[in-house]
Amino acid sequence: MADARQGSRGHMTCDKHAMTSHPKSCPDCAQRRRGFLSRLPHEILDQTLCVMRRRRFPAGSVLGREGEIADGVYAIQEGLVKLVGPGPHNHPRIVDLMGPGDIIGLGGVFGRRLTFDTIAITELAACYSSTAAFKGLLSSNASVALGLADHLSCVVDREAERLRGLGTNTAIERVASFLVDGRLPRIGTNRIILPLRRRELAALLGVAPETVARSLTRLAAEGMIKVSSREITILDDEGLISRADGQKSAQVTSV
CATH class of the missing domain: 1.10.10.10 (Winged helix-like DNA-binding domain superfamily/Winged helix DNA-binding domain)
Structure with missing residues (x-):
């Protein structure tokens, strides 16, 4: 499988490369419609996008392995990622899917290790930021931190509903x-x-x-x-x- 862990580092200040790394499709990005970016004031969006780079990964790319600390944060625009953990008899088992609007790797911002393998099952487009750059953004901008908290509260509600459905x-x-x-x-x-x-x-x-x-x-x-x-x-x-x-x-x- 291709390994997606090499990548550019984010920066807190915009340069020409950063400004041109987001194509014309950005206004239609799923992150703007239903990801955490959709919860940010318009004046904060440019600062947030400055620390992120749009990247594409082929199906099968490994974004992180169980037990590792994620090297970056991936905000999914297009495609699907599977979270894989050990199942019965230690056979790999898909425990959840993540798609447009979801974010992968946030635990790495706080030094936590991944609890699942994260693998692209389709071609994937995502906005990527190094953990250091993303942590700096959260530390310096309360609006971004609150927008992310709002997004994560919705994710918790979605997962609770999914687990309820599995039970009933x-x-x-x-x-x-x-x-x-x-x-x-x-x-x-x-x-x-x-x-x-x-x-x-x-x-x-x-x-x-x-x-x-x-x-x-x-x-x-x-x-x-x-x-x-x-x-x-x-x-x-x-x-x-x-x-x-x-x-x-x-x-x-x-x-």
Whole structure:
């Protein structure tokens, strides 16, 4: 796998390179829409972007290994990252996914070690900052620190909801929730290429692989999706969201 840990160092003052390292796509960046940057006053954005560089990583890039201290902070713009830890019999298991709007490596700012391997499962675009530069930004600007705290409170709420779903939702509700997760990249408005193999998805959702297959078949029977290998076409977004929320279709019983 490619290792993404080499990289440029951030600086607290903007230079010509820093100002040109953010392309025209920055105004449409997911971080501006739903990441911690979306919670910052406009006058603070330029100062924040000065310590960050836009970088791209191929699928399979390792952003950090369990037990290491992250060398930098990655604010995801495009793509997905898997968090991998030891599962039963010490086999690797995906415990969560992170996507546009999420931030990786914050623990390194405070000297904490990574608790999971972090690996890109699709091509990844992210704004990168060294831990030293990002810590300096947080220390010198209360607005950035408060914006980050606001963002992290939302992440905590999201993870609490995900864990609640793992404990109470049926398998078909878990699969539906995964398909409507806004972090999954779509092709056009309604097509998804599943980023995980069925066995990996089953482990992530806490169900058996055959249950994932049955759930997808039932959602297709309800007219909500069309399945072609790893490509999923969403036919009824609202219906799928309702299914994820536990509103059962009259056509089938729950899995």
